[in-house]
Amino acid sequence: MSVINLIESLEKDDRFSPSITEHRYIHPVEPLYKKIDLDENLRGVLKNQGIELFWSHQVEAIDLIRQGENVVVMTPTASGKSLIYNIPVIESIIENPETRALYIFPLKGLEQDQVKNLNELFYEVGINPPSPPFTQHFYRSAGFSKGGHGGILKGDEDGLLKEKTARGTKSPLRVAEVYDGDTTAYRRGKIRKVFQRGIAGETEFPPRVNVIFTNPDMLHLAINPFHAKWEEFFKNLKYVVVDEIHTYRGVFGSNVAHVLRRLRRICNYWGSNPQFIACSATIANPKDIAEELIGLPFKAVTESGAPQAGRHFMFINPLLESPYTEATALFIKCLEAGLKTIVFTKARKITELIYKWTVDRAPQFAEKISPYRAGFLPKERREIEQKLFSGELLGVVSTSALELGVDIGGLDVCILIGYPGSISSTWQRAGRVGREGQESLIAMIAIQDALDQYFMRHPDAFFEKSHEAGVIDPENKNIIKKHLPCASSEIYLRAGDSVYDIEKLMPLIKELVQEGMLNPGKRGDIWFSRSRMPH
Incomplete structure (x- = not known):
């Protein structure tokens, strides 16, 4: 059954039709393409992936990045924003293999999704770390159809080579690596050794890691404080990608702003001055938020050239049933119609309840649907994402954990249980459906x-x-007072600091000295943290 047939069925159904208060059709948008100059090898790889034409906003943003500008891109979900930063990164690594890039995502699921795609591109382009002495035959005999030490093997769902290599060692490092709380301590140690001066990391076959994927918490607690262990990384850091910047709001965003300022101080200390590339879903002030978050001037790209399929938006106000019972019934109807569906709830408990009620009332779909929320093990989340992408799952019930851009393939119906709280968040969730040019329904x-x-x-x-x-509010006094001791423990504060305006912050610095958080130097123009790890 098509989406149109489902809508007609709902409007004729005595159970649903009295509750439908609005049905609005949003007309499709045609694509706008532009020409772009690309390395022929990279162009061929992208063509093999079905990418021959580039949308206008992609070309505009890539041109600005090539000119050395800090760029913020604000276009709808599924408008190819990841290519905007991946292409300049790949081009730079082709030109100089020592180039490094840092990708910062707010959610671990986004990191895993993006690192797989980027490593596949690296492999196809021919950017691979030095190979240990085992062959492709080993991987093929293990049941993988494609791969390499810089690529992702089909059958390796979570993007890591879990099998033992021919030499009995653990999986080799790839060109792009995730460094977060889900990364094992052993693997984090291997990654750090790559960037420590005089340490190869792999005795016989030193790997080359060019791109690190992480999140703000890990940057704050595990990278910034130990930047001396990342010397070669920071010396060669050319790009910092900050994705989903619309999520960095309020107190959280104000804290992230200082984590990024501290990152800039560390880059300056090691002699690098990276470009920042920021991406955002639709918000009112992408340029302003990017500049406040990072503290540098930005160029904004906001006119999307991506196509948008027609969308049906339906408002349902249950008259007799609870909204959760109504959502369960609609979810089952979508599944029975064979439409891939995502249900967004506002609480973990409701996620589990909707899933349980659906399985109880339609047990035939027990193996075709799944809940998804924070609190699942990393392996469980990756497995659900992979099953959605492959089509093995027909539906998922999720909290906001799947709101952001994890690639879960084309979906047909999005059911929102309750207004998500903001227009931006509503359209972000609605953008999860209709990704393959097909009309979709948002209820x-x-x-x-x-x-x-x-x-x-x-x-x-x-x-x-x-x-x-x-x-x-990066100027918030309480937040600044929390970050200045962290900054001074990483690199001492001094007059003429490369990022912080010391003269402006002097009243707060004096307060921190009085509170015993900072120690002044003998001449009074240098301040050290009294704690080794005030983080």
Whole structure:
């Protein structure tokens, strides 16, 4: 059954039709292409992946990056933003194999999704770390159809070579590596050794890691404080990619702003001055938020050239049933129609309940659906993502954990249980469906909330409402006081600091000295942290 047939069925169904308060069709948008100059080898690799034409915003942003600008790209979900930063990174590594890049994502799932794609590109282009003495025959005999030490093998779902190599060692490092809390201590140690001066990391076959994927927490706690162990990385760091910057708002975003300022101080210390590339879903102020977050001037690319398939947006206000019962019934109807569906809930408990009720009422789908939320083991999350992408799963019930850009393939229906709380978040979740040029359905089921009920009665207010601005406050006194001791423990503070305005911060520095958090130098123009790890 198609999406159109499902909608017609719902509008004729006595169970659903009385609850439908609005059905609005959003017309498709045609693509806008531009020509781009590319390395012929890279062009051929992308062509093999079905990428022959480039959308206008991709070309505009890549040209700005090539000119050395800090760039923020704000375009809808599924508009090819990852290519915008991957292409300049690959080009730079082809030109200079010592080039390094740092990719920062707010969620671990995003890191895993992106590192697989990038390593595949590296492998196809021919950027591979030095190979230990075993052959492709070994991998093929182990049941993998394609691969290499810089690529991802089919059958290796979580992107790591779990099998033992012919020499009985653990999996070799790849050109792009994830460095986060899910990375084993052994592997983190291997990665760090690559960048320590005079240490090969692999005695006989020194690997080359060009790209590190991490998140703000790991940057704050495990990379910035130990930057001396990353000497070669920081000396050659050319690009810092900060994805999903619309998520860095409020207190969280204000703290991340200082983590990134501390990162810039460390880069300056080691003699590098990386470009920053930021990406965002649709918000009102992408340029402002990028500049406040990172503390540097940015060029903004906001006019998308990506196509958008037609979308049906339906408001449902349950009259007799609870919104969760209504959502379960709609979910089952979508599954019975053979439509790939994602259900977004506002709480972990509701996620599990919707999943349980669906399995109880339609046991034939027990193996075709899954819950997805924070709290699952990394292996479990990767397995669910892979099954969704491959089509093995027909549906998923998720918290906001799947709101961001993890590639889970083309979906047909998005069911929102309750207004997500912002226009930006609503469209971000809605962007998870209709990714392959097919028309899609977004059904928002109202809960007993004043804003939900208002939109049910005044749908025009929802569709006319502009996207919210991202707001942070890097000047917040309490937040600065938490980060200055961290910054001074990494590299001491001094007059004329490369990032922080010491003269402006002097009142706070004096407070920290009085509170015993900082120690002044003998001449009074240098400040050290009293704690080795104030983080």
